[in-house]
Amino acid sequence: MSKFVIEGGTKLKGKVNIGGFKNAAVAIIPATILCQGKCIIQNVPRINDVNVLEEILTEIGADVEFLDDMSMSIDATDLHSCYLKNGLSKKIRASYYLLGAGLGRFKKASTLLPGGCAIGERPIDQHIKGFEALGAKVDITPEGRINVQADKLIGNRIYLDVVSVGATINIMLAAIYAEGKTVIENAAKEPHIVDTANFLNSMGADVKGAGTDVIKINGVKELSGCTYRVIPDQIEAGTYMIAAAATKGDIIIDDIIPKHLEPVTAKLKEMGMGIEEYGDSMRIFYERELEPVNIQTLPYPGFPTDLQQPMTVLLSSLNGESIVVEGVSEDRFKYVNEIKKMGANIDFTKKHAKIEGTNKLMGTVVQATDLRAGAALIIAGLVAEGLTEITDIYHIDRGYEHIENKFMNLGAKIRRVKEEI
Numbered sequence: 001m002s003k004f005v006i007e008g009g010t011k012l013k014g015k016v017n018i019g020g021f022k023n024a025a026v027a028i029i030p031a032t033i034l035c036q037g038k039c040i041i042q043n044v045p046r047i048n049d050v051n052v053l054e055e056i057l058t059e060i061g062a063d064v065e066f067l068d069d070m071s072m073s074i075d076a077t078d079l080h081s082c083y084l085k086n087g088l089s090k091k092i093r094a095s096y097y098l099l100g101a102g103l104g105r106f107k108k109a110s111t112l113l114p115g116g117c118a119i120g121e122r123p124i125d126q127h128i129k130g131f132e133a134l135g136a137k138v139d140i141t142p143e144g145r146i147n148v149q150a151d152k153l154i155g156n157r158i159y160l161d162v163v164s165v166g167a168t169i170n171i172m173l174a175a176i177y178a179e180g181k182t183v184i185e186n187a188a189k190e191p192h193i194v195d196t197a198n199f200l201n202s203m204g205a206d207v208k209g210a211g212t213d214v215i216k217i218n219g220v221k222e223l224s225g226c227t228y229r230v231i232p233d234q235i236e237a238g239t240y241m242i243a244a245a246a247t248k249g250d251i252i253i254d255d256i257i258p259k260h261l262e263p264v265t266a267k268l269k270e271m272g273m274g275i276e277e278y279g280d281s282m283r284i285f286y287e288r289e290l291e292p293v294n295i296q297t298l299p300y301p302g303f304p305t306d307l308q309q310p311m312t313v314l315l316s317s318l319n320g321e322s323i324v325v326e327g328v329s330e331d332r333f334k335y336v337n338e339i340k341k342m343g344a345n346i347d348f349t350k351k352h353a354k355i356e357g358t359n360k361l362m363g364t365v366v367q368a369t370d371l372r373a374g375a376a377l378i379i380a381g382l383v384a385e386g387l388t389e390i391t392d393i394y395h396i397d398r399g400y401e402h403i404e405n406k407f408m409n410l411g412a413k414i415r416r417v418k419e420e421i
C-alpha cells in the first residue's frame with residue numbers, strides 16, 4: 001500500500017501536459033473487439049483502469065501490446081467469445097462495455113457486475129433495457145454475473161429514462177452490427193460519447209448524431225482496424241485548473257480542448273480566476289481574492305459530477321458560503337467527512353452540501369474514498385497548513401497518470417511513500 005505525503009502552502013507554477021481521457025479510452029479499448037483487424041490507439045492514459053482492460057482483453061484472447069508509452073495495439077481478430085472469467089470486471093466500471101461490445105460481435109457476452117467509484121447506487125437497468133430492445137436476453141445470477149445473449153440483433157428505438165453515459169455507449173456498441181437502424185433518444189452528450197462514436201466510424205461503423213441527444217446507428221456488416229487518437233482528459237485538466245485556483249497559482253495547461261472545459265472555465269472565471277485560452281492550451285492564474293459560488297452538477301454540457309469533489313474542496317478553502325448540488329451521482333459527498341477532518345465546515349446530505357468557507361485547512365491523515373475524492377484531498381493537502389497524508393491512493397491511480405510527478409513539476413511538495421504491509 002502506498003500513500004501520498006503533501007506539505008501544503010506552495011502556489012502552483014509552470015506547465016502541465018494533459019493525457020488521454022480516461023472515460024474515452026476505457027470505452028474505446030473494449031470497442032476494439034468489435035472489429036477483425038488491428039487497431040492502434042494513441043494518447044492512451046497510463047492509468048490502472050487501462051492496465052485492467054489490457055489484462056481483460058488479453059485474458060479473453062486478444063493480442064494487446066503497448067507500442068510506446070501512450071500507444072496501444074489491439075488485435076481481436078482471433079477472439080471467439082467474450083466471457084470474463086474472474087474478478088477483473090469488478091475492479092473497474094468500464095468492464096460493462098465488454099457486454100455491449102461482446103454482444104455486438106458474438107451475440108453473447110458475460111461479465112461480473114462492474115465496480116468503479118463508490119458514489120452511490122449505480123444501476124445498469126438502462127443498459128439492459130437497450131440490449132433487450134435490440135433482441136437480447138439478459139440474465140443476472142445471484143452471484144452477480146450478467147449474461148447477455150441474442151439469436152439476432154435488430155435495430156430499435158430506445159428512449160433512455162435517465163441520461164446515462166454508460167448506457168448510451170453500451171447500446172451504441174451492441175447496435176453496430178444490428179439489422180437496420182437503432183435510435184437512442186435522450187442520449188448522453190459527453191465528449192467521450194462523441195469520441196467513441198468517432199472511433200467506431202473510423203473502423204467503418206455508421207453512427208450519426210453523437211454529441212446530441214439523438215444518436216442513430218445504421219447496422220453495418222463488418223469493421224476493420226484503424227489508428228485512432230483519444231481526446232484529452234477534461235477531468236484531469238479541470239483538476240489542475242481547480243488546484244491552480246486553490247493554491248493561488250499561475251499555470252499553463254497543455255494538450256486540451258478548451259471547449260470541453262467550458263462549464264469549469266465559466267465557474268472559475270465567475271469566482272475571479274484569470275483564464276486565457278490559446279488553441280489547445282490555457283493559462284489559468286490567480287488575480288484577486290476568489291468569491292464563493294454555487295454549483296450544480298449536471299450531464300454535459302453542465303458542470304461535471306467528476307469535478308464536484310475537487311470544486312467542493314476549493315470552495316471550502318475560501319471565505320464565505322456556497323452551495324453544491326449533486327445532480328448526477330446518487331451519493332457523492334461521503335468524502336466530505338475526510339475534508340472535515342482537515343477543518344472544512346460543511347453540512348451535507350446525499351445530494352446537497354452547504355459550505356461555510358474557512359480559509360484554514362489543516363494537514364492530517366485522510367483516506368481517499370474514491371478516485372475524484374482522492375484528487376480533491378490532494379488539492380486540500382496543497383492548501384492546508386502542515387503535512388497531509390492520503391491513504392488508499394490506489395483509487396487515484398485508477399484514473400490520474402503520473403499525478404505526483406505532474407504536481408511536483410508544478411512546484412508542489414508531494415511524494416509517494418510505499419508502506420510496508
Ligand SMILES: CC(=O)N[C@H]1[C@@H](OP(=O)(O)OP(=O)(O)OC[C@H]2O[C@@H](n3ccc(=O)[nH]c3=O)[C@H](O)[C@@H]2O)O[C@H](CO)[C@@H](O)[C@@H]1O
Pocket residue numbers: 023026093094121122123124125126127128162163164165166167188305306328329330
Ligand atoms: C467509466 C465512465 O465513463 N464513468 C463515468 C460515467 O459513469 P456511468 O456510466 O456509471 O454513469 P451514468 O451516466 O450511467 O450515470 C448517471 C446517473 O444515471 C443513473 N443510471 C445510470 C445507468 C442506468 O442504467 N440507470 C441509472 O439509473 C446512475 O445511477 C447515475 O445517477 O458517467 C458518470 C456521469 O457523468 C461519471 O461520473 C463517470 O466518471
Ligand SMILES: C=C(OP(=O)(O)O)C(=O)O
Pocket residue numbers: 022023092093094115116117119306371372399
Ligand atoms: C466515477 C468515475 O469513474 P468510474 O465511473 O470509472 O468509477 C470518475 O472517473 O470520476
